[in-house]
Amino acid sequence: MALIVHKYGGTSVGTVERIGRVADKIVAARENGDEIVVVVSAMSGETDRLTAMASEISDNPPAHDVDVLLSTGEQVTIALLAMALHERGCEARSYTGAQVPIRTDNTYSKARIREIGPERMRADLDAGRVVVVAGFQGVDDDGRITTLGRGGSDTTAVALAAALKADECHIYTDVDGVYTTDPRIEPKAKRLEKITFEEMLEMASLGSKVLQIRAVEFAGKYNVPLRVLSTFEDGPGTLITYEDGDVEEAVISGIALNKDEAQITVAGIPDKPGVAFRVLGPIADANIEVDVIVQNVSRDGSTDLTFTVHHRDYDQALALARKSGEELGAREVAGNTDIVKISIVGVGMHSHAGVASRMFEALSREGINILMISTSEIKVSVVVQARYMELGVRALHEAFGLDTGPVTPDEPESW
């Protein structure tokens, strides 16, 4: 008998009929002999409806009141799902975040989980009940309702799985797993059977929207095997775990894409210690996140610094860079919003030489000019002009054998 935490997002529970289908899945899993804890989000559209009422009242409502308001969304879902389970002869008990309890700090609207009390849920499971928990919410030391911010329901599911020492945490979504790359760009993209936490973190942070980064970090930290599956189709999905022997033959697991960034270059800065700090300091002070940063070697006593920021921060970051550039005596400050970042990700990479050069070779064969390069232990990212996006992804997908070869040497798991 395995203990599995299921998580269903807003689309999966978006109508009463879909809540019924989720109940069917849970009943089937129970009949399969598993103990089940279910985490649900608010029905899709509900959060927008509530937020619209709040914004009629105030442009800037207090965060703790917003949390009291929004947390009703998941509470509606847990009640309806518990009813649907009962209707199918399956005993269930519902919990708000505060009832579990899921204790958080008091950073309203983006609280972090501190501690989970598993005793009451454990007692329900022992009594043969399905436990239904409202995602996205908790309670602070003062007994006030908090919410975890975006993607919080994934984090709730992983945290419950860790607290209950669950065998797996299943994240049900509208896709049937994690793919080698975006199938809309490369139709030959394949579902991965397995991927490591580190790889998934890179994939997520590089623009793959399947899972929230915090949930993956949490799962990695507490070693909770995560599985991404489809709510609407049966299938094994993709399992996210720590590296084991099986994974080593795959050099890279996937190709991630980020279209949300823009590039800023401060060129011809007289090279003195502290140049990077003098440019990037004011940008960090403005709470703008900087992603790729490249500084070339000094030439003729001057240097170029290039970095990327999110599109939404571009105008502000460019203005700050122009100001710093002027102060530093830079020759030119230029921006480019028409770029994409393509990354290859794989834990196999660190034991295989030549991965980066194979990447650069594949891109050069297609005549794609690389604007920036950034590397880490398990990924290599390049920034290229946006028009090369599809071409670049497909070239890399082929170059690393993702089109054809088995992605991992595993057989599909029994399910």
Added chain:
Amino acid sequence: MALIVHKYGGTSVGTVERIGRVADKIVAARENGDEIVVVVSAMSGETDRLTAMASEISDNPPAHDVDVLLSTGEQVTIALLAMALHERGCEARSYTGAQVPIRTDNTYSKARIREIGPERMRADLDAGRVVVVAGFQGVDDDGRITTLGRGGSDTTAVALAAALKADECHIYTDVDGVYTTDPRIEPKAKRLEKITFEEMLEMASLGSKVLQIRAVEFAGKYNVPLRVLSTFEDGPGTLITYEDGDVEEAVISGIALNKDEAQITVAGIPDKPGVAFRVLGPIADANIEVDVIVQNVSRDGSTDLTFTVHHRDYDQALALARKSGEELGAREVAGNTDIVKISIVGVGMHSHAGVASRMFEALSREGINILMISTSEIKVSVVVQARYMELGVRALHEAFGLDTGPVTPDEPESW
């Protein structure tokens, strides 16, 4: 500085704009120097919306799940009202029933309040905050959400007023007070300045819908002065307290009307001890509430028993009465759904002889035949044919001087 508990029902908070108007009233009361605790219901329509979703899932959903579902309705209102108060520069803190805590038994969907912890609310009031509480809901010993059933928000308000030793509990409604009788039937009906708990209880139980009976009982038990006022117009409303010197000159305070009852007669029963029990026992066993019961004196060794039940229970009660009638050898069992009950209510009555006869005289002058009579310390009820309803009410309204005279000798209170 007075501590006042305000209660606003679903219509009063039915839209975001109305929530804003409620916030304005609270701010005005605060500026008047009062400490305010506000109890709110779900926005009108919200409970129906939630109930509709539940009934799509199940014809008979578990009561504890229904409570988890419905309690979100008030939680939305407390969040929005707290935001609206904040927007007006008024510090407020919202509480769900569980957060207060309002401890109840575990009779889900119609729980009764056992205990209220006033400490946290008291601390907020001391800190100058308005306290906003979700009505209609509480928490049981097991930490599960309960709801108090119909009219529960009135009960919440009164119970909080008792726990906080508030000076008054204001129930804001869509009428501006308690009237001598239904103004739709007798346009000369007047708003009462004051009425006693006992009178209000009789008025409520006799069909006046202004306040829920349980809330009035609770207020009487804990001696919480209740005031019924309009959300939409300013005015002193009607104060409900214990009898004091002022009230004694008024013989009766009001005329109540109940159109929801039907009459059943078991006639010609051979008179033996236990006849009433043998007829009414099976009806009580079927959980049917019986209101007026009249048994005439035995004549020729047989007796007649007549009683009234709610319309919804009429068919079942008639069938049970036919069965008992047969077993007892009764001559006839007959029913009449075309009746109304008219009652005069007043604490002054018990020290004034002749009130009942003045009532009967007034009705007889209009040629109204009385079908049943029932009396208590502070009321006299008659059942008459439905077509005499308006005529009877108006005749009594005039006969007891409610048309013209001052209802109580008080001056309107300063407000």
